[in-house]
Amino acid sequence: MAPPEREKPEDRARCVTGIDGLDSILSGGIPRGNTVLVTGSVGTGKTSLCLEFLVHGALAGENSLFISATEASDKLLQNIIPYDFFDRKLIKDGRLVFLDFRVIYDRLGLEKTEFDFEEINILIRALGNLVDELKVKRLVIDSITSVCYRLKTQENIRDFILKLGSMLSSRGCTSLLVSEISPAEERYSLHGVEEAIADGVLVTGNLERRGDLLRTIQVVKMRGTAHSRAKYVLDLTTVGVLLVPLLKGGSVPTGGA
Amino acid sequence: MTVAASIGRKLLGLPEAAAIALRMKADHYFDVIRALLDTFATKKSLDAIYVTSTIPSASIINALEVLEVPLDHIYFVDSISQIMMSSGQKHPHAIFVESPTMLENLMLKVEFLIRKTQDRHNVVILDSINSLAIHNNTKILSEFLHILVNNLRSKEAYTVIFSMEEYETEEIRNMLNLVSDETLQVEE
Numbered sequence: 311m312a313p314p315e316r317e318k319p320e321d322r323a324r325c326v327t328g329i330d331g332l333d334s335i336l337s338g339g340i341p342r343g344n345t346v347l348v349t350g351s352v353g354t355g356k357t358s359l360c361l362e363f364l365v366h367g368a369l370a371g372e373n374s375l376f377i378s379a380t381e382a383s384d385k386l387l388q389n390i391i392p393y394d395f396f397d398r399k400l401i402k403d404g405r406l407v408f409l410d411f412r413v414i415y416d417r418l419g420l421e422k423t424e425f426d427f428e429e430i431n432i433l434i435r436a437l438g439n440l441v442d443e444l445k446v447k448r449l450v451i452d453s454i455t456s457v458c459y460r461l462k463t464q465e466n467i468r469d470f471i472l473k474l475g476s477m478l479s480s481r482g483c484t485s486l487l488v489s490e491i492s493p494a495e496e497r498y499s500l501h502g503v504e505e506a507i508a509d510g511v512l513v514t515g516n517l518e519r520r521g522d523l524l525r526t527i528q529v530v531k532m533r534g535t536a537h538s539r540a541k542y543v544l545d546l547t548t549v550g551v552l553l554v555p556l557l558k559g560g561s562v563p564t565g566g567a
Numbered sequence: 568m569t570v571a572a573s574i575g576r577k578l579l580g581l582p583e584a585a586a587i588a589l590r591m592k593a594d595h596y597f598d599v600i601r602a603l604l605d606t607f608a609t610k611k612s613l614d615a616i617y618v619t620s621t622i623p624s625a626s627i628i629n630a631l632e633v634l635e636v637p638l639d640h641i642y643f644v645d646s647i648s649q650i651m652m653s654s655g656q657k658h659p660h661a662i663f664v665e666s667p668t669m670l671e672n673l674m675l676k677v678e679f680l681i682r683k684t685q686d687r688h689n690v691v692i693l694d695s696i697n698s699l700a701i702h703n704n705t706k707i708l709s710e711f712l713h714i715l716v717n718n719l720r721s722k723e724a725y726t727v728i729f730s731m732e733e734y735e736t737e738e739i740r741n742m743l744n745l746v747s748d749e750t751l752q753v754e755e
C-alpha cells in the first residue's frame with residue numbers, strides 16, 4: 311500500500327497575521343488553528359507582536375481575545391493606541407476583547423496556587439466556553455508561563471498545552487501563547503515542554519553586535535507551512551512591526567572598521 | 568552651467584526607480600544636495616528620504632532652510648547625531664538611529680518612512696557610502712546595499728548613493744558598481 315500523501319503546506323488555510331514580514335516568512339501566514347509559542351526574554355517585542363496580530367484580525371472581521379496574566383487591560387490598551395491602524399471601535403464592537411486571568415480564576419473558584427488534573431480540565435472547559443461564546447478566531451495568552459507555574463509538573467503542563475491546543479484547533483482558533491524566558495536560557499520555555507507540544511515556535515531576542523543591541527525574531531518551527539528559519543531584525547513602530555533580514559556580514563570578523 | 572544645474576539636468580533624465588551612484592568632490596556637497604532635492608522633491612514630486620551618516624540632520628536642515636529649499640516632502644534618517652551625543656531640538660521630519668553600525672535599523676527606518684508617506688513615490692538618498700565605510704566592514708556594507716537597493720527597486724523608489732571622490736577606495740568603487748544602474752560624476 312502506498313504511504314499516505316503528506317499534506318501539502320499550501321493546502322492549509324492561513325491566518326494572515328497582518329505583519330507583512332512575518333506573513334512572508336511563513337509563506338502567507340500561520341496555518342489556521344495552529345497553537346504557536348511566542349518565546350523570548352523581556353523587552354524583545356512579544357506582547358507588541360501579539361497585540362498587532364489581534365488588531366489585524368479584528369480589523370479583518372475575526373473576533374480576537376487577549377487573556378492577560380501579567381498586565382492590566384487598560385495598561386495594555388495604552389500600548390496599542392499609538393498604532394496608526396488601531397480603531398477604538400474594535401473594542402466597543404466586541405471584536406477585540408481583553409480579559410484578565412485573575413478574573414477567570416476568581417469566577418471558576420480556582421484559588422489554589424497549584425492546579426491538579428481536575429482543575430486543569432475546568433480551566434480548559436472555561437476557555438473553550440469563552441472561545442465559543444465570543445466566537446473567537448484569534449487568541450493570545452500572555453503569558454502561558456504564569457499559568458504553567460500553577461501546574462508544577464511537566465506531565466500537567468504537557469496535558470494542559472495538549473488539551474488547550476486541541477480545543478482551540480477544533481474551533482478553528484489560531485492562538486499565540488507567550489512564553490517568558492531569561493536571556494541565558496537555552497530552551498524555548500521555562501519547563502522545556504511547551505515548545506514540543508506547540509505547532510509553532512517563534513523566538514524573539516536581543517542580539518548584541520559590537521555594542522549594538524538589535525531586536526530579532528526567528529521562526530524555529532511551524533507545522534503546516536514551509537517557512538524561513540533565518541533570523542530577522544525587527545522594529546516596533548506606529549505602522550506595526552517591521553522586519554528586515556539580519557545582515558550576516560556582521561558575524562564575519564574580517565578587516566575594515 | 569552651474570554644478571547644481573548640470574546635475575539637475577542629468578537627474579531629470581534618469582529612468583524610473585534607478586539606483587544611482589553620485590560621485591562628487593567634497594566642495595560640491597551642498598550644491599549636489601540642493602539640485603537633488605529640487606529635482607526629486609519638487610520637479611518629480613517625490614518624497615525624499617535622506618539617510619545621513621555624514622553630518623547631523625539638523626545641520627542639513629539648517630543649510631536647506633538657508634537655501635530656501637522647502638522641507639515639506641523631505642524626511643531624514645539620522646544615524647550620526649546620537650553617536651555624537653548631540654542634543655538640541657529634534658525636527659519633526661527627522662528620526663534617529665543610534666549608530667551607523669546599525670544598518671538593519673537604517674533599513675527599518677527607511678521602510679517606516681516609505682509606509683508613512685504612501686501618497687507619493689520615494690527617492691532614498693544615502694549620504695554617504697564613505698562615512699558608512701568608516702563604521703562598517705566591506706562585507707556587511709555590500710550586503711546592506713544589495714538588500715536596500717533591491718528592496719527599494721521593488722517599491723519603485725529611486726536610490727541615490729553619495730560617494731566623495733577624496734575618500735573613495737577600490738572596494739567602495741566595486742561596491743557601487745555592483746549595486747548601481749548608473750554612476751553620475753559631478754563636474755564643474
